[in-house]
Amino acid sequence: MKIIQITDLQDNAAFQPSVMALGNFDGIHIGHQGLIGRAVELAGQLGLPASVLTFYPHPRQVLGNSQAHANLLTPFDEKMRVMEELGVEIVYVVHFTVAFAGLTAEEFIYGFLSRLHPQGLVVGFDYAFGRGGKADASMLKDLAAEAGIPVEIVGAVNRYGEKVSSTLIREKLSYGDARLVCELLGRPYAVTGTVIHGEKRGRLLGFPTANIEPLDSFALPKNGVYVVRVLVKNEWHAAVLNIGTKPTFHDQMHRSLEAHLLDFSGDLYGEAIRVEFLDFLRDEKKFFSVEELIAQIQSDVVEARSRLSLFSV
Ligand SMILES: Cc1cc2nc3c(=O)[nH]c(=O)nc-3n(C[C@H](O)[C@H](O)[C@H](O)COP(=O)(O)O)c2cc1C
Numbered sequence: 001m002k003i004i005q006i007t008d009l010q011d012n013a014a015f016q017p018s019v020m021a022l023g024n025f026d027g028i029h030i031g032h033q034g035l036i037g038r039a040v041e042l043a044g045q046l047g048l049p050a051s052v053l054t055f056y057p058h059p060r061q062v063l064g065n066s067q068a069h070a071n072l073l074t075p076f077d078e079k080m081r082v083m084e085e086l087g088v089e090i091v092y093v094v095h096f097t098v099a100f101a102g103l104t105a106e107e108f109i110y111g112f113l114s115r116l117h118p119q120g121l122v123v124g125f126d127y128a129f130g131r132g133g134k135a136d137a138s139m140l141k142d143l144a145a146e147a148g149i150p151v152e153i154v155g156a157v158n159r160y161g162e163k164v165s166s167t168l169i170r171e172k173l174s175y176g177d178a179r180l181v182c183e184l185l186g187r188p189y190a191v192t193g194t195v196i197h198g199e200k201r202g203r204l205l206g207f208p209t210a211n212i213e214p215l216d217s218f219a220l221p222k223n224g225v226y227v228v229r230v231l232v233k234n235e236w237h238a239a240v241l242n243i244g245t246k247p248t249f250h251d252q253m254h255r256s257l258e259a260h261l262l263d264f265s266g267d268l269y270g271e272a273i274r275v276e277f278l279d280f281l282r283d284e285k286k287f288f289s290v291e292e293l294i295a296q297i298q299s300d301v302v303e304a305r306s307r308l309s310l311f312s313v
């Protein structure tokens with residue numbers, strides 16, 4: 001899969017004809033996957049490569065308030081990996097700026113998009129574009145028709161009576177519902193980061209924990225204890241993970257993410273780590289003695305092992 005960064009909107013490089021899916025695809029959930037899959041299918045019928053036009057940074061990070069940018073669902077690399085698995089051959093990553101956001105619908109289509117030579121476009125029913133996000137999918141269809149580009153508008157995917165969306169996934173994460181999120185994403189929710197030093201207390205409790213500093217401002221599931229798997233040094237490990245403020249001790253201000261890897265010993269400091277959330281075990285609690293916390297973590301590990309037998313880790 002080719003990843004083509006577009007920073008200069010006037011770039012006159014020779015772009016290959018393709019069938020193109022448009023969107024930010026944060027989460028790249030089952031709805032997004034269906035939409036991109038449709039572009040791949042149409043491209044196959046026309047004997048063309050399937051492409052995706054997406055933006056980086058996420059428009060909400062450029063235009064939104066500071067609150068909004070703290071909620072990304074998908075690391076960029078993961079987005080690319082899923083797109084490749086779906087059969088996408090080219091990803092155009094447009095460097096999103098305030099200037100780009102200022103293009104009118106007509107400028108976006110006739111001045112920019114048409115130069116990428118899409119032979120067909122696929123968008124979701126709620127696609128919004130152009131200055132202020134004012135233009136919608138049916139307007140895209142009308143304007144693109146003028147340029148001879150057919151547009152297919154893909155409907156919503158629903159689960160349990162709700163429209164699958166990045167917003168729905170953020171909401172389910174805030175309830176800690178890792179299993180449902182996994183179903184909506186078509187894969188476990190993942191956070192990537194680096195193993196940093198903590199307070200060196202874990203090893204004294206008998207449960208050393210790799211403290212994870214996330215690489216980006218990802219949405220985090222609610223505070224609590226989760227069954228996860230982690231990829232570190234090229235190997236997958238089953239683990240239990242706590243997200244929270246550790247109220248048993250001093251109830252720190254920031255939320256930390258820390259994973260105790262089952263059946264592992266070794267040094268992980270400085271390593272790149274990927275955590276995938278499989279299941280929720282319980283809320284984080286304040287214990288009145290360290291012994292009670294240790295006993296609880298021991299039973300968390302027993303429960304995690306029994307739940308892990310349901311997943312292929
Ligand atoms: C599976 C697991 C469950 C945990 N549950 C709690 C909890 O309910 N309450 C709490 O205060 N801390 C909890 N912790 C966090 C421990 O207090 C933390 O791992 C310990 O303080 C070590 O911190 P350090 O890595 O900074 O040394 C949990 C940790 C793990 C691994």
Ligand SMILES: Nc1ncnc2c1ncn2[C@@H]1O[C@H](COP(=O)(O)OP(=O)(O)O)[C@@H](O)[C@H]1O
Nearest residue numbers: 198199200202203208209210261265266267268
């Ligand atoms: N099973 C394990 N799970 C997680 N980390 C482990 C494990 N075994 C050894 N370690 C190492 O121990 C460190 C955690 O020990 P801990 O006492 O909790 O220190 P810190 O407070 O710095 O996280 C990890 O960062 C890692 O380098």
